Amino acid sequence: MDCKKKNENIRCTVSQCRHNLVTEDFCSLDCISVGTHEDNPTVPECTDCNSFMKRTGMDC
Ligand code: SF4
Numbered sequence: 205m206d207c208k209k210k211n212e213n214i215r216c217t218v219s220q221c222r223h224n225l226v227t228e229d230f231c232s233l234d235c236i237s238v239g240t241h242e243d244n245p246t247v248p249e250c251t252d253c254n255s256f257m258k259r260t261g262m263d264c
Pocket of ligand 1: 216221233
């Protein structure tokens with residue numbers, strides 16, 4: 205049984221995140237928060253998903 209609902213509007217390949225579907229490259233949250241760790245972001249690598257939570261052994 206699926207314990208997460210795929211949000212087809214949020215693609216994501218970060219399988220280390222507990223919100224990631226893993227078997228499919230999607231997020232399961234209704235919405236996410238995106239930010240930056242740079243003073244003046246210029247490339248995608250400058251941005252971060254601030255909704256990331258590290259996966260643990262208890263996660264499905
Ligand atoms: S919370 Fe962010 S990092 Fe985690 S699966 Fe969703 S989009 Fe990816």
